[in-house]
Amino acid sequence: MRRLTLAAVLAMLLPVLFISVASAAVIRDFTFVPQDHAVDITFTADGYDSAVVYWSNSLEKGNMKLKSRDGIFSGTIDLPATYPGNNVAVTIKSSKGKELMKKTYVQTALTDIPAVEKAESGRLTGVTVCVDPGHQGVAIGLKEPMGPGLSGTHHTTNGQAQGTATRRMESVVVLEIGLKLRNALLEEGADVVMTRVDQNTPVSNVRRAEIAGEGHADLFIRLHCDNTSNKNKRGIHVFVPLSSTYARQVADAKTYRTYGEALFNAMSEATGVTKGGVTQNNSYVANNWATMPTFLVELGYMSNKDDDIMLSTEEYQTKVIQGMVNGLVEVARLRGLIE
Numbered sequence: 565m566r567r568l569t570l571a572a573v574l575a576m577l578l579p580v581l582f583i584s585v586a587s588a589a590v591i592r593d594f595t596f597v598p599q600d601h602a603v604d605i606t607f608t609a610d611g612y613d614s615a616v617v618y619w620s621n622s623l624e625k626g627n628m629k630l631k632s633r634d635g636i637f638s639g640t641i642d643l644p645a646t647y648p649g650n651n652v653a654v655t656i657k658s659s660k661g662k663e664l665m666k667k668t669y670v671q672t673a674l675t676d677i678p679a680v681e682k683a684e685s686g687r688l689t690g691v692t693v694c695v696d697p698g699h700q701g702v703a704i705g706l707k708e709p710m711g712p713g714l715s716g717t718h719h720t721t722n723g724q725a726q727g728t729a730t731r732r733m734e735s736v737v738v739l740e741i742g743l744k745l746r747n748a749l750l751e752e753g754a755d756v757v758m759t760r761v762d763q764n765t766p767v768s769n770v771r772r773a774e775i776a777g778e779g780h781a782d783l784f785i786r787l788h789c790d791n792t793s794n795k796n797k798r799g800i801h802v803f804v805p806l807s808s809t810y811a812r813q814v815a816d817a818k819t820y821r822t823y824g825e826a827l828f829n830a831m832s833e834a835t836g837v838t839k840g841g842v843t844q845n846n847s848y849v850a851n852n853w854a855t856m857p858t859f860l861v862e863l864g865y866m867s868n869k870d871d872d873i874m875l876s877t878e879e880y881q882t883k884v885i886q887g888m889v890n891g892l893v894e895v896a897r898l899r900g901l902i903e
């Protein structure tokens with residue numbers, strides 16, 4: 565998780581800024597309107613009636629020739645493999661190859677995923693689930709106590725994974741999956757509490773556990789994506805707490821582990837992913853502070869190219885969400901919350 569220094573960011577941005585300033589007189593009124601896996605652009609170019617638009621990011625690149633109509637250029641950049649949250653570099657050149665504009669845009673912050681109506685009855689009727697998409701898009705930094713009955717503090721920052729292929733931030737991917745999981749749970753008749761529904765609200769780890777408690781959650785599922793220096797590593801992990809005072813009050817360690825295994829097995833069955841497994845430890849602050857069964861789930865490795873791309877596909881998201889729902893149903897049964 566290497567963080568860019570301010571100097572490094574400025575060094576990258578300065579050439580872009582200078583080129584933009586130098587060519588500002590030619591390209592005017594540039595609009596960049598994100599669509600689903602595409603971007604509509606329009607602009608005017610003083611003195612030109614044709615231009616070539618080039619685009620690129622870490623996943624794909626292309627170009628198209630445009631002719632002006634009544635002085636206005638318009639076209640659609642198709643980005644079949646690019647997900648919301650990716651950067652797209654756009655360069656406009658004259659038909660003779662003179663660079664007229666070069667800028668980088670973010671395709672969109674996040675797909676809007678509105679909540680669905682709660683089903684009148686379903687497998688999780690009467691059960692409240694707290695869904696916790698990990699991290700957020702804004703800076704956070706504080707020391708938090710590890711947990712009740714545990715020693716030490718944890719320095720909570722906004723350090724998070726970034727996709728090696730997609731360049732998407734972990735906080736974007738888990739929010740997207742979290743909002744879809746919320747809907748899948750509502751369709752099973754569950755009540756759902758979210759710890760966050762946007763990128764702009766900082767939430768500490770202790771606060772995440774408090775939100776679950778204040779919402780009277782019966783079950784608490786926490787969504788993350790993994791990151792490691794071994795680029796080949798893949799798989800799903802489920803982390804359950806071990807020995808905080810609160811964790812012991814929820815269940816003895818052996819029972820807690822069986823809950824974690826029920827969740828992992830359901831996720832493995834739904835996705836076909838067999839690598840990974842259940843780990844029980846005191847490493848995660850919000851796990852230690854939870855007063856209900858809690859599970860920190862690593863949905864795949866953003867440091868692995870295949871996992872990273874898979875995590876943003878509709879197909880894998882649907883399967884892994886179904887696995888989590890099935891696993892939570894099984895835990896609810898083991899817990900005596902449902903029959």
Ligand SMILES: [Zn+2]
Binds near residue numbers: 724725734789
């Ligand atoms: Zn994380």
